[in-house]
Amino acid sequence: MSPARLAADTVAPPAPHTLLVFLLQIGVLLGLALVLSRLARKLGLPAVAGELAAGVLLGPSVLAPALPALSAWLFPRDTAQMHLLDAVGQLGVLLLVGFTGMHLDMALARRRGRAAAGISAAGLLLPLGMGLWLGHALPAQLRPADADPAVFALFIGVAMCVSSIPVIARTLVDMRLLHRNVGQMIMVVAAIDDIAGWLLLSVVTALATTGVGAGEIATPLIHMALVILAFLTLGRQLVRRVLSAVGSSDSPGASTAVTVVLLVLAAAGAQALGFEAVLGAFLCGILIGTHGPKELTQRLEPLRTTVLHFLSPLFFAGAGLRIDLTALADPTTALWGLIALALAVTGKYLGAATGLFAGGLTRWEALALAAGINARGVIQVVIAVIGLRVGLLNTAMYSIIVLIAIITPLMAPPVLRLAARRIEESAEERLREHGLHAPEGQDTARASTEDAPGAAELIHDRGSNAERAPDAS
Template sequence: MAIPVAPLGTHPLLIFLLQVSLLLAAAVLLGRLAVRARMPALVGELAAGVVLGPSILGATLPGLSEWLIPQQPEQLHLLDAVGQLGVLLLVGLTGMHLDLGQLRRGGGVAAWVSAGGLVIPLALGVGVGLALPAGVLPADADRPVFALFLGVAMCVSAIPVIAKTLWEMGLLHRDIGHLIMSSAIVDDVVGWLLLSVAAAMAAGSLGGVDVALAVGTVALAVVVAVVLARPLVGALLRRVGAGGEPGPTAATVVVILLLFAAATHALRLEPVFGAFVGGLVVNSCAGLDRKALAPLRMVVMSVLAPLFFATVGLRIDLTALARPAVLGVALLVLTVAIVGKFVGAYVGSRAARLGHWEGVALGAGLNARGVIEVIVAMVGLRLGVLDTAMFTVIVLVAIVTSVMAPPCLRYAAARLPSSVQERRRAEVLS
């Protein structure tokens, strides 16, 4: 006879409820303030965790901070569980809303831009990771794996931030807007693949056989998802959606995303990679009632995602920047991130025979790291590849690049003439 497990204690439950309430309230409030200041909501949501974490509350009121955010693993794991659910569904929704048709329409130009925007910052990030002094690396980190994680963080782009920026600036109907989104989709897909390979390498040794096995496992997961899982998912969604009620469809999609995440995790790949692939599979299924997913999207974007970013903010320790070595590394990594992505996208655009200002606009637009880089940082921290100081540095890069991308893109786009076709698209959308 199995011994029943004792329920969660009264005090841990009280602390958990207070943590979720305060973090969500602060994330929503500061997120709205960030939007009013013409910044991504992500900035305010991360700031909520910074305010309630060691950077501010822990430094000014350590007693209250220890009571509200105790460092016992069991208590922190409750918040982690909520954050993990939020990020998995957020990544899955991202995959579900990628316009793969737009990627096909972008054609070879997007491939050139993405190649430059991926290869150059990836190489620079890996180079910086290999050259940094040992004192700024985590004690047990394998330097090549650390360097690869840093390279992945440098080369990713954030589709949610980019899409929102293009929409607010009225550029989604412009040719440059289509090119930016097409290139960002390629960056996103390749970025998740690289992250999964890097995570698999971090979980094992770094021999050539292990690297090949990691790459092969990623490829196998994608093939199985497309060939075997896609028809089953499509049939299941059509059957569930036949009743016309949104609830069963939304619940089924959540189950699918979490099962994909569990499957890749069992293969020693990152769960977020599985959630992303699951979102792509759902996205490719014909007959999916997307209106039925509106309630799920609202809950994820309004509740679970802000909670995830607030929990990320709890792990940011800005006091680490008071150390000259860490501050120097932060400035170096930020410079490499901005310059590498801009130069890479610009070189790729010029190779595709685009004009100067088109290249500038592409470099500015693709520089926003946002959500994706934050997730890369969280994965690195969880695997022990990054310590708190380097985690803080990478998240700061995500914030700074997401804030600076809109004004830089606005400056470049203003210098691009509008074609007749673009004006017609604008009339249709208005």
């Protein structure tokens, strides 16, 4: 057999029927996700709720029992067929998480880091501890039969303790609270939560795939140290030099291509070290947002549009395909779902309450902070999909976690609105709202746009960029 014939046989194209079904899946999922996300926004709900609902309607919850023949043809339970759709969705979520990292205000994080770290630690540890208890207390029908009980409980704890920067950013922008001090604090605490959550998730998934033991625990911790070291040294220099070189190009497409290459390679590096690929994309996004040229955001606008309105909706609609709401019809599953939701909310609110003491916040600021960091959404859906993929979740528990991800963002706006009305707006916040900030050392209580001409500069890039944060909420 000739080499050419061997190559043709080895890399055979997908069968015509497989390709047809794949194209129809994309068209139907994306079309319904677009319609339902627009409807969700009109109802004051986050767009991700509509995108997930599209998958729910086309999955085992609605379409399968209503039209089983059509469901089996359009969304067959075939591994190869599902992997095609998953591959597109995985690329979408990598880029989405990368964009999320680009919109972190690292200058603000350094400035308010001590108070934010204390609040974030409490907001992580309390839900984590409650999740560990829940993981051990859940009945057998909500646990995968072959999952290690300790790793399963730890995974539930991690899933309970995360927040979601895209959801929080979109909520704050929609409510015109991003310029407020409490809005900025919410973003910083959520950023710390997300970074810690990804690191914990990476360790847990490594344990799930390699087994529990001293060596297995030490290896991911060492690899984690290598990732952080590369992030702080080689990664920073590489991103700065590459983006600086591309920034001089007249072609906006070059910036887009290089950004995708950096995010994908960083994701591959994290995956090679046994971590989830999204961690690498997230850390790389922080570097790009911190060290990239100021005009990079505008150059990446076409890519951002593609990610937000094509790739990420496919990911969330695909995640919805795996939700089986019929599992919640079981009284035991429904009861434990309510318990999980109550624990998830309580943990975040109690964690934010530490801001009354450690962070010097007022009670209304602490309430607003709690409402903000309680919103899960995007990140928790990603974690749920990962748990399903590595065998740490069954369909019923996956559905419970995703429902928490949908419900908690809906709880934030009314509480934020109530608290914000009772927090006096400072002159510094009014300057920030107009893209200004008071000169360092000036009394912000007396500052104004007129008496601070030297402050007539744009607020830090990350803060203004956060107003354009991914709206896949």
